[in-house]
Amino acid sequence: MAFKKTVDVQAAVAIAANEAIAAKTQGTFGVGGVMLDQHGNVLHSLHNDVVRDGLIHDPTAHGERQLVDWYFAERAKGRVMPEPQDITIVTSLDPCCMCGGAILAAGFNVVAAAPDSKAGINFDASAGFAGLPADLRDAAQASFSYPAVLGASQYARAASGAAARPFFIGKTIAEPTQALCSLVFEATADEVMALFDADLPKAQLKCPATLDEDHAIVSALRAVYPDALRYRCTPQQPDVDLAPFLQRAMRRDVEQGGCGDAVALLDSFGNLLLCMPGRMAQSDVASAFMEATRAYAQLRYRLMAGASEAVQREVREYLGHPRDGTFVFALGPDSSALSFMNLGAYGSTMEGPLPERNPAQFQYVRPRMAQAELERLCSEMPPLYRNVIRIRPQQVADRQLIAAL
Ligand SMILES: [Zn+2]
Incomplete structure:
Protein backbone atom coordinates (compact mmCIF):
# COMPACT_ATOMS: atom_id res chain seq x y z
CA MET A 1 0.00 0.00 0.00
CA ALA A 2 2.83 2.41 0.87
CA PHE A 3 4.10 2.57 -2.71
CA LYS A 4 0.75 2.93 -4.44
CA LYS A 5 0.10 6.16 -6.23
CA THR A 6 -3.04 7.63 -7.71
CA VAL A 7 -3.63 10.84 -9.65
CA ASP A 8 -7.24 9.97 -10.31
CA VAL A 9 -10.14 10.98 -8.05
CA GLN A 10 -12.08 7.89 -9.16
CA ALA A 11 -9.20 5.54 -8.25
CA ALA A 12 -8.80 7.20 -4.84
CA VAL A 13 -12.55 6.99 -4.12
CA ALA A 14 -12.44 3.32 -5.13
CA ILE A 15 -9.78 2.71 -2.43
CA ALA A 16 -12.00 4.48 0.12
CA ALA A 17 -15.01 2.42 -1.05
CA ASN A 18 -13.05 -0.82 -0.57
CA GLU A 19 -12.23 0.25 2.97
CA ALA A 20 -15.93 1.01 3.53
CA ILE A 21 -16.82 -2.54 2.49
CA ALA A 22 -14.21 -3.89 4.92
CA ALA A 23 -15.87 -1.78 7.63
CA LYS A 24 -19.24 -3.35 6.78
CA THR A 25 -17.78 -6.84 7.16
CA GLN A 26 -16.48 -5.80 10.60
CA GLY A 27 -20.04 -4.79 11.54
CA THR A 28 -19.26 -1.10 11.96
CA PHE A 29 -20.34 2.02 9.98
CA GLY A 30 -19.50 1.41 6.31
CA VAL A 31 -17.12 4.34 5.78
CA GLY A 32 -13.50 4.37 4.61
CA GLY A 33 -10.83 6.84 3.63
CA VAL A 34 -7.38 7.25 2.14
CA MET A 35 -4.71 9.91 2.71
CA LEU A 36 -2.66 11.10 -0.28
CA ASP A 37 0.38 13.37 -0.42
CA GLN A 38 0.85 16.23 -2.90
CA HIS A 39 1.97 13.80 -5.64
CA GLY A 40 -0.87 11.34 -5.15
CA ASN A 41 1.16 8.79 -3.18
CA VAL A 42 -1.01 6.77 -0.81
CA LEU A 43 0.21 7.48 2.73
CA HIS A 44 -2.40 5.39 4.50
CA SER A 45 -5.91 4.00 4.13
CA LEU A 46 -8.28 2.76 6.81
CA HIS A 47 -11.94 2.46 7.78
CA ASN A 48 -14.40 3.14 10.55
CA ASP A 49 -13.64 1.24 13.78
CA VAL A 50 -16.50 2.33 16.07
CA VAL A 51 -17.79 -1.25 16.49
CA ARG A 52 -15.76 -4.40 17.13
CA ASP A 53 -17.19 -7.80 18.06
CA GLY A 54 -20.71 -6.35 18.10
CA LEU A 55 -19.73 -3.90 20.87
CA ILE A 56 -19.10 -0.16 20.79
CA HIS A 57 -15.31 0.04 20.86
CA ASP A 58 -14.63 3.74 20.28
CA PRO A 59 -17.31 6.26 19.25
CA THR A 60 -14.58 8.58 17.91
CA ALA A 61 -13.03 5.97 15.58
CA HIS A 62 -14.40 7.38 12.32
CA GLY A 63 -12.14 6.89 9.29
CA GLU A 64 -11.19 10.53 8.75
CA ARG A 65 -10.55 11.32 12.43
CA GLN A 66 -8.29 8.25 12.63
CA LEU A 67 -6.37 9.35 9.53
CA VAL A 68 -5.74 12.75 11.16
CA ASP A 69 -4.45 11.11 14.36
CA TRP A 70 -2.41 8.60 12.31
CA TYR A 71 -0.66 11.53 10.59
CA PHE A 72 0.32 13.13 13.90
CA ALA A 73 1.38 9.78 15.39
CA GLU A 74 3.73 9.23 12.42
CA ARG A 75 5.17 12.72 12.88
CA ALA A 76 5.63 12.11 16.61
CA LYS A 77 7.66 8.98 15.71
CA GLY A 78 9.99 11.20 13.67
CA ARG A 79 8.72 10.40 10.17
CA VAL A 80 9.06 13.34 7.76
CA MET A 81 5.60 14.12 6.42
CA PRO A 82 4.30 16.82 4.07
CA GLU A 83 2.44 19.66 5.76
CA PRO A 84 -1.34 19.12 6.19
CA GLN A 85 -2.15 21.71 3.51
CA ASP A 86 -0.28 19.50 0.98
CA ILE A 87 -2.25 16.41 1.97
CA THR A 88 -5.69 15.27 0.77
CA ILE A 89 -8.04 12.95 2.66
CA VAL A 90 -10.36 11.14 0.24
CA THR A 91 -13.39 9.77 2.08
CA SER A 92 -16.31 7.59 0.99
CA LEU A 93 -18.79 9.72 2.98
CA ASP A 94 -19.04 13.44 3.71
CA PRO A 95 -17.24 14.05 7.04
CA CYS A 96 -19.38 14.46 10.17
CA CYS A 97 -18.87 17.42 12.54
CA MET A 98 -16.20 15.61 14.58
CA CYS A 99 -14.16 14.65 11.52
CA GLY A 100 -14.83 17.96 9.75
CA GLY A 101 -13.67 19.83 12.87
CA ALA A 102 -10.56 17.64 13.20
CA ILE A 103 -9.68 18.15 9.52
CA LEU A 104 -10.15 21.93 9.76
CA ALA A 105 -8.21 22.12 13.04
CA ALA A 106 -5.26 20.37 11.37
CA GLY A 107 -5.60 21.99 7.91
CA PHE A 108 -5.94 19.02 5.52
CA ASN A 109 -7.74 19.02 2.14
CA VAL A 110 -10.72 16.75 1.58
CA VAL A 111 -12.37 14.98 -1.34
CA ALA A 112 -15.75 13.57 -0.28
CA ALA A 113 -17.82 11.04 -2.23
CA ALA A 114 -21.29 10.14 -0.87
CA PRO A 115 -23.38 12.84 0.82
CA ASP A 116 -24.74 12.52 4.37
CA SER A 117 -27.85 14.67 4.79
CA LYS A 118 -28.07 13.97 8.53
CA ALA A 119 -24.59 14.37 10.00
CA GLY A 120 -22.44 15.58 7.07
CA ILE A 121 -20.64 18.88 7.24
CA ASN A 122 -22.15 19.53 3.76
CA PHE A 123 -25.56 18.14 4.80
CA ASP A 124 -27.48 20.52 2.49
CA ALA A 125 -25.15 19.82 -0.49
CA SER A 126 -24.65 23.56 -1.05
CA ALA A 127 -20.92 23.56 -0.14
CA GLY A 128 -21.75 26.72 1.84
CA PHE A 129 -21.14 24.98 5.20
CA ALA A 130 -23.85 26.86 7.10
CA GLY A 131 -23.57 24.21 9.82
CA LEU A 132 -20.07 25.38 10.75
CA PRO A 133 -19.27 28.36 12.99
CA ALA A 134 -19.09 31.42 10.70
CA ASP A 135 -15.30 31.85 11.05
CA LEU A 136 -14.66 28.34 9.71
CA ARG A 137 -16.79 28.50 6.57
CA ASP A 138 -14.14 30.14 4.35
CA ALA A 139 -11.56 27.53 5.33
CA ALA A 140 -14.03 24.73 4.53
CA GLN A 141 -14.94 26.29 1.19
CA ALA A 142 -11.24 26.41 0.31
CA SER A 143 -10.43 22.82 1.28
CA PHE A 144 -13.48 20.54 0.91
CA SER A 145 -14.13 19.20 -2.63
CA TYR A 146 -17.22 17.39 -3.88
CA PRO A 147 -16.24 16.06 -7.32
CA ALA A 148 -18.74 15.67 -10.16
CA VAL A 149 -20.46 12.30 -10.54
CA LEU A 150 -21.35 11.79 -14.19
CA GLY A 151 -24.62 10.09 -15.04
CA ALA A 152 -28.38 10.44 -14.82
CA SER A 153 -29.33 8.55 -11.64
CA GLN A 154 -29.93 9.95 -8.14
CA TYR A 155 -26.18 9.54 -7.54
CA ALA A 156 -25.14 11.97 -10.29
CA ARG A 157 -24.16 15.51 -9.33
CA ALA A 158 -22.23 18.56 -10.51
CA ALA A 159 -18.90 19.37 -8.86
CA SER A 160 -19.06 21.76 -5.90
CA GLY A 161 -16.79 23.11 -3.19
CA ALA A 162 -13.06 23.64 -3.61
CA ALA A 163 -11.13 22.46 -6.65
CA ALA A 164 -9.33 19.18 -5.93
CA ARG A 165 -5.53 19.50 -5.58
CA PRO A 166 -3.68 20.01 -8.90
CA PHE A 167 -2.02 16.55 -8.98
CA PHE A 168 -5.42 14.99 -9.69
CA ILE A 169 -5.71 14.46 -13.44
CA GLY A 170 -9.01 12.55 -13.38
CA LYS A 171 -11.45 14.79 -11.51
CA THR A 172 -14.73 12.87 -11.48
CA ILE A 173 -16.28 9.91 -9.66
CA ALA A 174 -17.92 7.06 -11.59
CA GLU A 175 -21.61 6.66 -10.83
CA PRO A 176 -21.40 3.02 -9.64
CA THR A 177 -18.56 3.90 -7.25
CA GLN A 178 -20.54 6.82 -5.81
CA ALA A 179 -23.59 4.53 -5.45
CA LEU A 180 -21.42 1.95 -3.69
CA CYS A 181 -20.18 4.54 -1.18
CA SER A 182 -23.77 5.57 -0.38
CA LEU A 183 -25.20 2.06 -0.22
CA VAL A 184 -22.47 0.60 2.00
CA PHE A 185 -23.04 3.35 4.54
CA GLU A 186 -26.84 3.07 4.37
CA ALA A 187 -26.60 -0.70 4.80
CA THR A 188 -24.84 -0.30 8.15
CA ALA A 189 -26.22 2.88 9.73
CA ASP A 190 -29.33 1.39 11.38
CA GLU A 191 -27.73 -1.75 12.77
CA VAL A 192 -24.83 0.20 14.30
CA MET A 193 -27.16 2.82 15.79
CA ALA A 194 -29.14 -0.03 17.38
CA LEU A 195 -26.02 -1.10 19.31
CA PHE A 196 -26.16 2.16 21.20
CA ASP A 197 -29.55 1.00 22.47
CA ALA A 198 -28.14 -2.27 23.85
CA ASP A 199 -27.32 -0.36 27.03
CA LEU A 200 -29.64 -0.57 30.02
CA PRO A 201 -32.20 2.08 30.93
CA LYS A 202 -31.31 4.24 33.92
ZN1 LIG B 1 -16.90 11.38 11.34
Whole structure:
Protein backbone atom coordinates (compact mmCIF):
# COMPACT_ATOMS: atom_id res chain seq x y z
CA MET A 1 0.00 0.00 0.00
CA ALA A 2 2.83 2.41 0.87
CA PHE A 3 4.10 2.57 -2.71
CA LYS A 4 0.75 2.93 -4.44
CA LYS A 5 0.10 6.16 -6.23
CA THR A 6 -3.04 7.63 -7.71
CA VAL A 7 -3.63 10.84 -9.65
CA ASP A 8 -7.24 9.97 -10.31
CA VAL A 9 -10.14 10.98 -8.05
CA GLN A 10 -12.08 7.89 -9.16
CA ALA A 11 -9.20 5.54 -8.25
CA ALA A 12 -8.80 7.20 -4.84
CA VAL A 13 -12.55 6.99 -4.12
CA ALA A 14 -12.44 3.32 -5.13
CA ILE A 15 -9.78 2.71 -2.43
CA ALA A 16 -12.00 4.48 0.12
CA ALA A 17 -15.01 2.42 -1.05
CA ASN A 18 -13.05 -0.82 -0.57
CA GLU A 19 -12.23 0.25 2.97
CA ALA A 20 -15.93 1.01 3.53
CA ILE A 21 -16.82 -2.54 2.49
CA ALA A 22 -14.21 -3.89 4.92
CA ALA A 23 -15.87 -1.78 7.63
CA LYS A 24 -19.24 -3.35 6.78
CA THR A 25 -17.78 -6.84 7.16
CA GLN A 26 -16.48 -5.80 10.60
CA GLY A 27 -20.04 -4.79 11.54
CA THR A 28 -19.26 -1.10 11.96
CA PHE A 29 -20.34 2.02 9.98
CA GLY A 30 -19.50 1.41 6.31
CA VAL A 31 -17.12 4.34 5.78
CA GLY A 32 -13.50 4.37 4.61
CA GLY A 33 -10.83 6.84 3.63
CA VAL A 34 -7.38 7.25 2.14
CA MET A 35 -4.71 9.91 2.71
CA LEU A 36 -2.66 11.10 -0.28
CA ASP A 37 0.38 13.37 -0.42
CA GLN A 38 0.85 16.23 -2.90
CA HIS A 39 1.97 13.80 -5.64
CA GLY A 40 -0.87 11.34 -5.15
CA ASN A 41 1.16 8.79 -3.18
CA VAL A 42 -1.01 6.77 -0.81
CA LEU A 43 0.21 7.48 2.73
CA HIS A 44 -2.40 5.39 4.50
CA SER A 45 -5.91 4.00 4.13
CA LEU A 46 -8.28 2.76 6.81
CA HIS A 47 -11.94 2.46 7.78
CA ASN A 48 -14.40 3.14 10.55
CA ASP A 49 -13.64 1.24 13.78
CA VAL A 50 -16.50 2.33 16.07
CA VAL A 51 -17.79 -1.25 16.49
CA ARG A 52 -15.76 -4.40 17.13
CA ASP A 53 -17.19 -7.80 18.06
CA GLY A 54 -20.71 -6.35 18.10
CA LEU A 55 -19.73 -3.90 20.87
CA ILE A 56 -19.10 -0.16 20.79
CA HIS A 57 -15.31 0.04 20.86
CA ASP A 58 -14.63 3.74 20.28
CA PRO A 59 -17.31 6.26 19.25
CA THR A 60 -14.58 8.58 17.91
CA ALA A 61 -13.03 5.97 15.58
CA HIS A 62 -14.40 7.38 12.32
CA GLY A 63 -12.14 6.89 9.29
CA GLU A 64 -11.19 10.53 8.75
CA ARG A 65 -10.55 11.32 12.43
CA GLN A 66 -8.29 8.25 12.63
CA LEU A 67 -6.37 9.35 9.53
CA VAL A 68 -5.74 12.75 11.16
CA ASP A 69 -4.45 11.11 14.36
CA TRP A 70 -2.41 8.60 12.31
CA TYR A 71 -0.66 11.53 10.59
CA PHE A 72 0.32 13.13 13.90
CA ALA A 73 1.38 9.78 15.39
CA GLU A 74 3.73 9.23 12.42
CA ARG A 75 5.17 12.72 12.88
CA ALA A 76 5.63 12.11 16.61
CA LYS A 77 7.66 8.98 15.71
CA GLY A 78 9.99 11.20 13.67
CA ARG A 79 8.72 10.40 10.17
CA VAL A 80 9.06 13.34 7.76
CA MET A 81 5.60 14.12 6.42
CA PRO A 82 4.30 16.82 4.07
CA GLU A 83 2.44 19.66 5.76
CA PRO A 84 -1.34 19.12 6.19
CA GLN A 85 -2.15 21.71 3.51
CA ASP A 86 -0.28 19.50 0.98
CA ILE A 87 -2.25 16.41 1.97
CA THR A 88 -5.69 15.27 0.77
CA ILE A 89 -8.04 12.95 2.66
CA VAL A 90 -10.36 11.14 0.24
CA THR A 91 -13.39 9.77 2.08
CA SER A 92 -16.31 7.59 0.99
CA LEU A 93 -18.79 9.72 2.98
CA ASP A 94 -19.04 13.44 3.71
CA PRO A 95 -17.24 14.05 7.04
CA CYS A 96 -19.38 14.46 10.17
CA CYS A 97 -18.87 17.42 12.54
CA MET A 98 -16.20 15.61 14.58
CA CYS A 99 -14.16 14.65 11.52
CA GLY A 100 -14.83 17.96 9.75
CA GLY A 101 -13.67 19.83 12.87
CA ALA A 102 -10.56 17.64 13.20
CA ILE A 103 -9.68 18.15 9.52
CA LEU A 104 -10.15 21.93 9.76
CA ALA A 105 -8.21 22.12 13.04
CA ALA A 106 -5.26 20.37 11.37
CA GLY A 107 -5.60 21.99 7.91
CA PHE A 108 -5.94 19.02 5.52
CA ASN A 109 -7.74 19.02 2.14
CA VAL A 110 -10.72 16.75 1.58
CA VAL A 111 -12.37 14.98 -1.34
CA ALA A 112 -15.75 13.57 -0.28
CA ALA A 113 -17.82 11.04 -2.23
CA ALA A 114 -21.29 10.14 -0.87
CA PRO A 115 -23.38 12.84 0.82
CA ASP A 116 -24.74 12.52 4.37
CA SER A 117 -27.85 14.67 4.79
CA LYS A 118 -28.07 13.97 8.53
CA ALA A 119 -24.59 14.37 10.00
CA GLY A 120 -22.44 15.58 7.07
CA ILE A 121 -20.64 18.88 7.24
CA ASN A 122 -22.15 19.53 3.76
CA PHE A 123 -25.56 18.14 4.80
CA ASP A 124 -27.48 20.52 2.49
CA ALA A 125 -25.15 19.82 -0.49
CA SER A 126 -24.65 23.56 -1.05
CA ALA A 127 -20.92 23.56 -0.14
CA GLY A 128 -21.75 26.72 1.84
CA PHE A 129 -21.14 24.98 5.20
CA ALA A 130 -23.85 26.86 7.10
CA GLY A 131 -23.57 24.21 9.82
CA LEU A 132 -20.07 25.38 10.75
CA PRO A 133 -19.27 28.36 12.99
CA ALA A 134 -19.09 31.42 10.70
CA ASP A 135 -15.30 31.85 11.05
CA LEU A 136 -14.66 28.34 9.71
CA ARG A 137 -16.79 28.50 6.57
CA ASP A 138 -14.14 30.14 4.35
CA ALA A 139 -11.56 27.53 5.33
CA ALA A 140 -14.03 24.73 4.53
CA GLN A 141 -14.94 26.29 1.19
CA ALA A 142 -11.24 26.41 0.31
CA SER A 143 -10.43 22.82 1.28
CA PHE A 144 -13.48 20.54 0.91
CA SER A 145 -14.13 19.20 -2.63
CA TYR A 146 -17.22 17.39 -3.88
CA PRO A 147 -16.24 16.06 -7.32
CA ALA A 148 -18.74 15.67 -10.16
CA VAL A 149 -20.46 12.30 -10.54
CA LEU A 150 -21.35 11.79 -14.19
CA GLY A 151 -24.62 10.09 -15.04
CA ALA A 152 -28.38 10.44 -14.82
CA SER A 153 -29.33 8.55 -11.64
CA GLN A 154 -29.93 9.95 -8.14
CA TYR A 155 -26.18 9.54 -7.54
CA ALA A 156 -25.14 11.97 -10.29
CA ARG A 157 -24.16 15.51 -9.33
CA ALA A 158 -22.23 18.56 -10.51
CA ALA A 159 -18.90 19.37 -8.86
CA SER A 160 -19.06 21.76 -5.90
CA GLY A 161 -16.79 23.11 -3.19
CA ALA A 162 -13.06 23.64 -3.61
CA ALA A 163 -11.13 22.46 -6.65
CA ALA A 164 -9.33 19.18 -5.93
CA ARG A 165 -5.53 19.50 -5.58
CA PRO A 166 -3.68 20.01 -8.90
CA PHE A 167 -2.02 16.55 -8.98
CA PHE A 168 -5.42 14.99 -9.69
CA ILE A 169 -5.71 14.46 -13.44
CA GLY A 170 -9.01 12.55 -13.38
CA LYS A 171 -11.45 14.79 -11.51
CA THR A 172 -14.73 12.87 -11.48
CA ILE A 173 -16.28 9.91 -9.66
CA ALA A 174 -17.92 7.06 -11.59
CA GLU A 175 -21.61 6.66 -10.83
CA PRO A 176 -21.40 3.02 -9.64
CA THR A 177 -18.56 3.90 -7.25
CA GLN A 178 -20.54 6.82 -5.81
CA ALA A 179 -23.59 4.53 -5.45
CA LEU A 180 -21.42 1.95 -3.69
CA CYS A 181 -20.18 4.54 -1.18
CA SER A 182 -23.77 5.57 -0.38
CA LEU A 183 -25.20 2.06 -0.22
CA VAL A 184 -22.47 0.60 2.00
CA PHE A 185 -23.04 3.35 4.54
CA GLU A 186 -26.84 3.07 4.37
CA ALA A 187 -26.60 -0.70 4.80
CA THR A 188 -24.84 -0.30 8.15
CA ALA A 189 -26.22 2.88 9.73
CA ASP A 190 -29.33 1.39 11.38
CA GLU A 191 -27.73 -1.75 12.77
CA VAL A 192 -24.83 0.20 14.30
CA MET A 193 -27.16 2.82 15.79
CA ALA A 194 -29.14 -0.03 17.38
CA LEU A 195 -26.02 -1.10 19.31
CA PHE A 196 -26.16 2.16 21.20
CA ASP A 197 -29.55 1.00 22.47
CA ALA A 198 -28.14 -2.27 23.85
CA ASP A 199 -27.32 -0.36 27.03
CA LEU A 200 -29.64 -0.57 30.02
CA PRO A 201 -32.20 2.08 30.93
CA LYS A 202 -31.31 4.24 33.92
CA ALA A 203 -33.68 2.38 36.29
CA GLN A 204 -31.63 -0.82 35.87
CA LEU A 205 -28.24 0.76 36.58
CA LYS A 206 -26.33 -0.06 39.77
CA CYS A 207 -23.89 2.15 41.70
CA PRO A 208 -20.24 1.09 41.17
CA ALA A 209 -19.30 2.70 44.54
CA THR A 210 -21.10 -0.23 46.22
CA LEU A 211 -18.66 -2.75 44.69
CA ASP A 212 -15.71 -4.14 46.65
CA GLU A 213 -12.44 -2.25 46.19
CA ASP A 214 -10.90 -5.30 44.49
CA HIS A 215 -13.81 -5.94 42.09
CA ALA A 216 -12.68 -6.24 38.45
CA ILE A 217 -14.79 -3.23 37.42
CA VAL A 218 -13.30 -1.00 40.13
CA SER A 219 -9.76 -2.17 39.31
CA ALA A 220 -10.32 -1.51 35.60
CA LEU A 221 -11.68 1.98 36.33
CA ARG A 222 -8.70 2.83 38.56
CA ALA A 223 -6.25 1.50 35.98
CA VAL A 224 -7.59 4.16 33.60
CA TYR A 225 -8.09 6.84 36.24
CA PRO A 226 -6.64 6.27 39.73
CA ASP A 227 -9.12 8.68 41.41
CA ALA A 228 -12.21 6.93 40.01
CA LEU A 229 -15.06 6.73 42.57
CA ARG A 230 -13.27 9.10 44.98
CA TYR A 231 -15.79 11.89 44.42
CA ARG A 232 -19.57 11.85 44.37
CA CYS A 233 -22.17 14.59 44.06
CA THR A 234 -25.93 14.84 43.75
CA PRO A 235 -26.58 13.30 40.30
CA GLN A 236 -26.13 15.83 37.47
CA GLN A 237 -25.12 18.58 39.95
CA PRO A 238 -21.31 18.78 40.09
CA ASP A 239 -20.15 20.88 43.03
CA VAL A 240 -17.00 22.59 44.31
CA ASP A 241 -15.45 19.33 45.54
CA LEU A 242 -14.95 18.34 41.88
CA ALA A 243 -12.56 21.30 41.45
CA PRO A 244 -9.32 19.61 42.62
CA PHE A 245 -9.85 16.70 40.22
CA LEU A 246 -10.47 19.05 37.30
CA GLN A 247 -7.53 21.27 38.29
CA ARG A 248 -5.08 18.35 38.39
CA ALA A 249 -6.13 17.28 34.91
CA MET A 250 -6.02 20.90 33.66
CA ARG A 251 -2.38 21.20 34.81
CA ARG A 252 -1.53 17.95 33.04
CA ASP A 253 -3.30 19.21 29.92
CA VAL A 254 -0.94 22.24 29.87
CA GLU A 255 2.11 19.99 30.45
CA GLN A 256 0.92 17.85 27.52
CA GLY A 257 0.66 20.78 25.11
CA GLY A 258 -2.95 21.87 25.65
CA CYS A 259 -4.61 25.11 26.76
CA GLY A 260 -5.62 23.77 30.18
CA ASP A 261 -8.85 21.91 29.42
CA ALA A 262 -10.04 18.79 31.23
CA VAL A 263 -13.20 16.70 30.99
CA ALA A 264 -14.77 14.67 33.80
CA LEU A 265 -17.39 11.96 33.38
CA LEU A 266 -19.85 11.47 36.22
CA ASP A 267 -22.25 8.52 36.19
CA SER A 268 -26.01 8.64 36.86
CA PHE A 269 -25.36 8.31 40.62
CA GLY A 270 -23.00 11.30 40.62
CA ASN A 271 -19.81 9.19 40.92
CA LEU A 272 -16.64 10.49 39.26
CA LEU A 273 -15.61 7.78 36.76
CA LEU A 274 -12.73 9.60 35.12
CA CYS A 275 -11.26 13.05 34.48
CA MET A 276 -8.89 13.39 31.55
CA PRO A 277 -6.49 15.97 30.11
CA GLY A 278 -5.78 16.13 26.38
CA ARG A 279 -2.56 14.99 24.71
CA MET A 280 -2.14 17.85 22.28
CA ALA A 281 1.65 17.48 22.06
CA GLN A 282 1.01 14.04 20.57
CA SER A 283 -1.73 15.07 18.13
CA ASP A 284 -3.34 18.40 17.19
CA VAL A 285 -6.74 16.78 17.71
CA ALA A 286 -6.17 14.83 20.98
CA SER A 287 -8.41 17.10 23.07
CA ALA A 288 -9.49 16.33 26.63
CA PHE A 289 -12.99 15.36 25.50
CA MET A 290 -11.68 12.98 22.84
CA GLU A 291 -9.46 11.33 25.44
CA ALA A 292 -12.27 11.10 28.00
CA THR A 293 -14.99 9.66 25.79
CA ARG A 294 -12.58 7.22 24.14
CA ALA A 295 -11.12 6.07 27.49
CA TYR A 296 -14.58 5.29 28.88
CA ALA A 297 -15.81 3.46 25.76
CA GLN A 298 -12.64 1.40 25.49
CA LEU A 299 -12.77 0.54 29.19
CA ARG A 300 -16.27 -0.89 28.74
CA TYR A 301 -15.21 -2.66 25.55
CA ARG A 302 -12.19 -4.31 27.23
CA LEU A 303 -14.37 -5.59 30.09
CA MET A 304 -17.05 -6.96 27.75
CA ALA A 305 -15.18 -8.29 24.70
CA GLY A 306 -15.13 -12.08 24.80
CA ALA A 307 -16.78 -12.13 28.25
CA SER A 308 -19.80 -14.24 29.22
CA GLU A 309 -23.28 -12.80 28.93
CA ALA A 310 -23.46 -12.51 32.73
CA VAL A 311 -20.25 -10.47 32.86
CA GLN A 312 -21.40 -8.28 29.98
CA ARG A 313 -24.67 -7.67 31.80
CA GLU A 314 -22.80 -6.74 35.00
CA VAL A 315 -20.58 -4.27 33.13
CA ARG A 316 -23.64 -2.66 31.57
CA GLU A 317 -25.29 -2.43 35.02
CA TYR A 318 -22.36 -0.73 36.75
CA LEU A 319 -20.93 1.26 33.85
CA GLY A 320 -23.92 2.76 32.05
CA HIS A 321 -24.04 4.65 28.79
CA PRO A 322 -22.68 8.19 29.33
CA ARG A 323 -26.02 9.68 28.24
CA ASP A 324 -27.41 8.96 31.74
CA GLY A 325 -24.42 10.61 33.39
CA THR A 326 -22.80 14.02 32.98
CA PHE A 327 -19.76 15.24 31.07
CA VAL A 328 -18.19 18.23 32.86
CA PHE A 329 -15.83 20.29 30.69
CA ALA A 330 -13.44 22.64 32.52
CA LEU A 331 -13.66 25.01 29.54
CA GLY A 332 -16.87 25.64 27.60
CA PRO A 333 -17.07 25.41 23.81
CA ASP A 334 -15.90 28.29 21.59
CA SER A 335 -16.10 28.84 17.83
CA SER A 336 -12.79 27.12 16.98
CA ALA A 337 -12.44 24.04 14.78
CA LEU A 338 -11.14 21.99 17.73
CA SER A 339 -14.16 22.90 19.83
CA PHE A 340 -16.48 22.08 16.93
CA MET A 341 -14.74 18.70 16.70
CA ASN A 342 -15.55 18.16 20.39
CA LEU A 343 -19.23 19.02 19.82
CA GLY A 344 -19.29 16.54 16.95
CA ALA A 345 -17.53 13.85 19.01
CA TYR A 346 -20.03 14.45 21.78
CA GLY A 347 -22.79 13.85 19.20
CA SER A 348 -21.07 10.64 18.08
CA THR A 349 -20.90 9.51 21.71
CA MET A 350 -24.62 10.15 22.33
CA GLU A 351 -25.77 9.07 18.81
CA GLY A 352 -29.44 9.33 19.74
CA PRO A 353 -31.61 11.75 21.73
CA LEU A 354 -30.57 12.67 25.26
CA PRO A 355 -32.82 11.16 27.95
CA GLU A 356 -35.72 13.48 28.81
CA ARG A 357 -34.79 13.31 32.48
CA ASN A 358 -31.19 14.31 31.89
CA PRO A 359 -31.28 17.50 29.82
CA ALA A 360 -28.02 18.84 31.35
CA GLN A 361 -25.82 15.95 30.20
CA PHE A 362 -23.18 18.38 28.86
CA GLN A 363 -21.96 20.92 31.42
CA TYR A 364 -18.99 23.25 31.49
CA VAL A 365 -17.39 25.34 34.22
CA ARG A 366 -15.61 28.29 32.54
CA PRO A 367 -17.47 29.83 29.58
CA ARG A 368 -15.54 30.79 26.44
CA MET A 369 -18.51 32.31 24.64
CA ALA A 370 -21.88 33.76 25.68
CA GLN A 371 -24.54 31.11 26.32
CA ALA A 372 -26.87 32.62 23.69
CA GLU A 373 -24.12 32.53 21.06
CA LEU A 374 -23.29 28.93 22.00
CA GLU A 375 -26.95 27.92 21.68
CA ARG A 376 -27.09 29.52 18.24
CA LEU A 377 -23.95 27.66 17.17
CA CYS A 378 -25.51 24.34 18.29
CA SER A 379 -28.85 25.17 16.62
CA GLU A 380 -27.07 25.60 13.27
CA MET A 381 -25.29 22.23 13.34
CA PRO A 382 -26.36 19.52 10.83
CA PRO A 383 -29.79 17.90 11.48
CA LEU A 384 -28.57 14.90 13.51
CA TYR A 385 -26.98 17.21 16.08
CA ARG A 386 -29.60 19.94 16.25
CA ASN A 387 -32.84 17.94 15.80
CA VAL A 388 -32.13 14.43 17.07
CA ILE A 389 -29.45 14.70 19.75
CA ARG A 390 -30.18 18.38 20.42
CA ILE A 391 -26.77 19.20 21.85
CA ARG A 392 -27.24 21.78 24.59
CA PRO A 393 -24.13 22.59 26.65
CA GLN A 394 -24.84 24.60 29.78
CA GLN A 395 -22.77 26.07 32.56
CA VAL A 396 -22.63 24.18 35.88
CA ALA A 397 -25.03 25.64 38.45
CA ASP A 398 -22.59 25.59 41.41
CA ARG A 399 -21.15 29.14 41.83
CA GLN A 400 -18.35 27.91 44.10
CA LEU A 401 -17.16 25.43 41.46
CA ILE A 402 -17.11 28.24 38.89
CA ALA A 403 -15.20 30.49 41.29
CA ALA A 404 -12.70 27.71 42.10
CA LEU A 405 -11.64 27.32 38.47
ZN1 LIG B 1 -16.90 11.38 11.34
